[in-house]
Amino acid sequence: MKSGLLVVVSGPAGVGKGTVVSRAREKNNNIVYSVSATSRKPRPGEVEGRNYFFVSRERFNEMIKNNELLEWVEYCGNFYGTPRAYVEEQLKKGRIVLLEIEVEGAGNIKRQYPECVSIFIAPPDPDELKRRITGRGTEPPDVIEKRMRRAKEEMERMSEYDYVIINDTIEDASDRLIEILEIELEAANKGTSANR
Numbered sequence: 001m002k003s004g005l006l007v008v009v010s011g012p013a014g015v016g017k018g019t020v021v022s023r024a025r026e027k028n029n030n031i032v033y034s035v036s037a038t039s040r041k042p043r044p045g046e047v048e049g050r051n052y053f054f055v056s057r058e059r060f061n062e063m064i065k066n067n068e069l070l071e072w073v074e075y076c077g078n079f080y081g082t083p084r085a086y087v088e089e090q091l092k093k094g095r096i097v098l099l100e101i102e103v104e105g106a107g108n109i110k111r112q113y114p115e116c117v118s119i120f121i122a123p124p125d126p127d128e129l130k131r132r133i134t135g136r137g138t139e140p141p142d143v144i145e146k147r148m149r150r151a152k153e154e155m156e157r158m159s160e161y162d163y164v165i166i167n168d169t170i171e172d173a174s175d176r177l178i179e180i181l182e183i184e185l186e187a188a189n190k191g192t193s194a195n196r
Contacts (some may be wrong), residue, residue: 003188004091006113007098007181008106012151014133016167017053017100020121023174024181031096031181034087037063040078053083071101071108076146080105096181103154106161117184119177120161124168126151161179 025031037053039060048054055063060079063069072081082099090097099109106118123129129151133144147180158164163180167173 002093003185004189005096005097005181005185006087006091006109006116007108007184008116008118009098009121009177010106010118010154011167012102012129012154013124013147014129014151015121015123016132016170016173017121019170020165020167020173020177021098021100023170024177025098026172028096028178028181030094030185031178032090032099032100032101034082034090036080036099036101037069037077038080040080045105056123070099070112071105073102073104073108075102075104076143076150077101082109096185103157103160109169115188117163117180119163119165119180121165121173122155122158124166131181136174 003067013115021031021033025033035049035053037055037060039057040052041140042051043052046052047122056078060072060081062083064072064081068084069081069182071083073081073182074080082101082105084141087097087098087099099105101109109116110118126148130144130148133139133147139147165173165176165180
């Protein structure tokens, strides 16, 4: 039976993680995205069950209590977590399961699943990251500054990841992501480990 592959993708807000992951999924249909649960309100255009499972803080606390989450964190005043059942079901099917989570959550997953592959998506430079966050037009200046401070902290932890991908263009970054995933999945199915 083929093994699945658990992959953690992190990177600062605004770096384009979601876009890179979506493009990689368009190119490789064995990649599935684990939708996170969050207590934050949806942004314009976000869809329940596709971008996130939007739940109340009370429901999120129930999920924690009932061990329904692989990991969870509080980030910028909201809760985010990874629902356990879906991930375990997809791994049993031999799929590549991508978890797009921030660095604290990534560390929690790595402790529970040491064999998981961790990938950090970084901006070409900090100025470009600020342009991307500002360009969204969804956050006030104080939130942008908070996100930039958080991004600096997160980028200081890049060395904790198995791989770093610079998101200079979506096509190049998604191609590199697929290349890493294919190498790692092949290694997992041979019972070896890729050269990380």
